[in-house]
Amino acid sequence: MIEYIIVALVGIICGFVNILAGSGSLITLPVLMSFGLTPHVANATNRIGILLQNMVGSASFAKQKVLPVKEGLMLAVPASIGSIVGALMAIDASEATIKWMIIALLILMIFLVIYSPEKWLKPPSGAPMQVRWYHYLIFTAIGFYGGFIQAGLGYFLLAALVLSIGNDLVTANSLKVFLAFILTIFALAIFFYNGQVNLPFGISLGIGNMVGGWLGAKYSVKWGPRVIRYFLLGMLLFSVTYMAIYQL
Numbered sequence: 001m002i003e004y005i006i007v008a009l010v011g012i013i014c015g016f017v018n019i020l021a022g023s024g025s026l027i028t029l030p031v032l033m034s035f036g037l038t039p040h041v042a043n044a045t046n047r048i049g050i051l052l053q054n055m056v057g058s059a060s061f062a063k064q065k066v067l068p069v070k071e072g073l074m075l076a077v078p079a080s081i082g083s084i085v086g087a088l089m090a091i092d093a094s095e096a097t098i099k100w101m102i103i104a105l106l107i108l109m110i111f112l113v114i115y116s117p118e119k120w121l122k123p124p125s126g127a128p129m130q131v132r133w134y135h136y137l138i139f140t141a142i143g144f145y146g147g148f149i150q151a152g153l154g155y156f157l158l159a160a161l162v163l164s165i166g167n168d169l170v171t172a173n174s175l176k177v178f179l180a181f182i183l184t185i186f187a188l189a190i191f192f193y194n195g196q197v198n199l200p201f202g203i204s205l206g207i208g209n210m211v212g213g214w215l216g217a218k219y220s221v222k223w224g225p226r227v228i229r230y231f232l233l234g235m236l237l238f239s240v241t242y243m244a245i246y247q248l
Contacts, residue, residue: 011208019216025151044191048202053213054181060217079143083183086147
């Protein structure tokens with residue numbers, strides 16, 4: 001019982017981090033594996049929390065009228081196609097591959113957090129907000145990554161939405177949450193069909209993520225990234241240390 005409570009509490013933290021910054025999955029995956037879930041099952045089970053958290057976050061952003069639904073639906077089509085292909089490939093990937101991908105992403109995100117993401121997430125001056133044909137290729141590739149591993153997806157979505165399309169950070173953050181919600185629906189369905197989801201842990205994580213997602217959407221404008229970045233850095237360092245010691 002205590003493990004489900006811990007997972008729910010971690011879900012609150014990571015749901016908040018995911019909405020405000022991203023990469024919360026790089027914390028939840030090691031936690032799920034610490035309770036005996038294989039990398040495959042942890043990767044699949046984590047999607048329940050992601051789905052519920054982004055559902056709540058999307059609804060909150062829509063209520064605040066900062067979510068451009070039309071643009072989101074346009075980009076959701078290629079992202080969802082990529083997600084389906086990525087999830088299908090993740091089913092047959094070796095556990096060693098998934099473990100090393102998680103560790104590599106943990107290390108990569110530590111450097112990105114230290115570097116300060118807001119420095120490279122500033123939209124080009126005067127850049128028009130317009131979706132072009134090559135953006136569909138970009139978001140298909142990002143969707144593939146999201147379907148395969150999910151962790152760190154938020155940073156890739158933000159980078160594409162800001163640097164490539166030209167959205168401001170507030171709009172890009174709302175679109176990031178919406179796109180993650182849509183593409184996770186398809187990936188989770190595939191993992192469910194293949195029996196890789198641990199439902200009790202997934203529900204516990206989902207409850208926590210929904211609370212964290214609601215709080216993240218509510219305070220995203222008020223707080224900004226600075227406090228979250230320092231907190232996220234500490235959690236990432238903890239996670240990569242745990243993975244290196246106990247999962248290899």
